Amino acid sequence: MAGGQDLNERSLYLLKTLVERYIQDGQPVGSRLLSKDPQLKLSPASIRNVMADLEEMGLIHSPHTSAGRVPTVSGYRLFVDSLLTVKPLASSELDQLQHGLKGQADKASDVLNKASKLLSDVTRMAGVVTLPRRESVTLRHIEFLPMSNTRVLVIFVTDDQEVHNKIIHTHKQFSPAELQQAANYLNSVYSGRSLAKIRDLIVREMEHDQRQVNQGMMDAVNMAQLTFSEQPNDDYVLSGETNLMGFSELSDMERLKQLFEAFSQKRGVIHLLDQCLQAEGVQIFIGEESGYSAFDHCSLVTAPYSVNDEVVGVLGVIGPTRMAYEKVIPFVDVTAKLLGAALNPK
């Protein structure tokens, strides 16, 4: 529905003020109200003509005959894409952000929590931050502990001070000493290298295999392979979900339930957020645009965040379609940048 071209400036300005007005008041905007706009020197009747055009193009819509107009998804889309005048961040908010993320360098996960909380606190909607991909993060230390049978508990620490652990199933049972040896070997070879690099090395070592390497090393590499096998991001930190309760758009219990169920399933939300990884900067899904029915009455404003110029995750704000985009967009943008900076290893 790309129909913005054939609109003259006046219609666009009218759409803009209508959307702004609707976002402000939450009520259908009528021609009389718009006619009071000082820049729009038109009578209600003329405005109605313009609105009729806009409605024909599917940009606005009347809930019923005798109500004003409300933006459709396409209307919002045109608005955020071309009409929006982005408000610079209030300095107090910027302070809050910088201050909030700048706590003494804790574990990465603490920073993510803070970011999510900030997003929700400032916007009074829900904040979400995906866990960073562990690609460029480097390995500090790895360790194996035997469990029953062929199962091994592997613990490894990365330089973002995160402790990861995982249970792997080996092809045979190893003694504690063997495991210790394997860990020693891996620590000596891999520590200080990025996980991406390690995966790379593993593949290579496994290629020119049994030739001259001894069995112990092979076992170690095998275990490393099980440990560092690519696993998709499947988790995020969500804050302020409860802020979403009480938006009239979500007062329908069935809808709300679906939304919260989506939050706890995580899968669908992650899928949605993953789509924003490639985006250059702020990306927005408005209402049904997301294609995820639980989000039908919500908008999602996201921005990828990067560490060392590499995109590692996405953060965003979830709220009703009727949200103050002009404030949320710059806020999400800046938060993403600050989060990236805060995660940067010193």
Next chain:
Amino acid sequence: MAGGQDLNERSLYLLKTLVERYIQDGQPVGSRLLSKDPQLKLSPASIRNVMADLEEMGLIHSPHTSAGRVPTVSGYRLFVDSLLTVKPLASSELDQLQHGLKGQADKASDVLNKASKLLSDVTRMAGVVTLPRRESVTLRHIEFLPMSNTRVLVIFVTDDQEVHNKIIHTHKQFSPAELQQAANYLNSVYSGRSLAKIRDLIVREMEHDQRQVNQGMMDAVNMAQLTFSEQPNDDYVLSGETNLMGFSELSDMERLKQLFEAFSQKRGVIHLLDQCLQAEGVQIFIGEESGYSAFDHCSLVTAPYSVNDEVVGVLGVIGPTRMAYEKVIPFVDVTAKLLGAALNPK
């Protein structure tokens, strides 16, 4: 409001059927309906007399003049304490439970997740399980990694295959070698012992201090002290919150919001659950009994669970006061026992 004594059997039976009926239908129960009970061979008029008595005692209550009666909190209390006929668990549910918790021995936290999920799935309400106190669990392995300045990342693994990590602040900066030494020492002395025992030993070692121990050991013990310092349980696993949406009792958005906020704050809920640790078996909070306003319209059915005959945590079900106690109580009870068994180290 202990006023159950001066009630004759008939009144009690009437109260019982009234509560059962109300739990079943969710609508105020009138005298006409009750008069149809085969065991209660009374006319509606007589029943009204009895009901008037019950109302005077604060056990039931009329929403308005021309409605039937509804149990009050005291009424529910009397019901669950003395009148309830507990239904034995359906064998299919028992199967589901045993099967669900008996997955191959994973990490303790996986089992907790499963238990919580089971509680919510079977009851179609919310399930909650507190993390087990780490008292009787024994230490397998401890390790220190330096962070910036005087901060040290400590990792320790317990025999329930849980990996714990924590940042401690030491009084001076240690070299990696020193940390390694400290860890070696602690592993040799403490591994295989329960955390409670370890705390005990730490205190003793710190008492007859500088005398003959060398500085390295002192440092190690100090770090151990920081690591294993008593910290109250402050987390739980919650499942099926969304099941609570859609109960008419919680259809009020403000209430629902408060409840969900309580869930994410965690503190208040933990406090409530802690009170159930001492209880012998199933403990129930009905409505305002909990003293926690967010739970005013909910009931909480809990049972402590034990490993090695020591109570380590609590699990429970959260739902509207109008819940099928006769099914939930035995279910919570059995789940607690099975969870304890599943957590038992093999």
Next chain:
DNA sequence: GTTAGCACTCGATATTAGTGAGTGCCAGAC
């Protein structure tokens, strides 16, 4: 002590009417 009868209360539901914000359309003004 129990019951039948009866007047009464009051929530729930439907009907009706009135109000007003907003519309679409048309004819005349600029």
Next chain:
DNA sequence: GTCTGGCACTCACTAATATCGAGTGCTAAC
């Protein structure tokens, strides 16, 4: 041709009103 005033019309919203019926409390009789 574009804009505007005028006008009939629509329709959600509100309030007022009537009706219904489930359930009650009370009383008098069994």
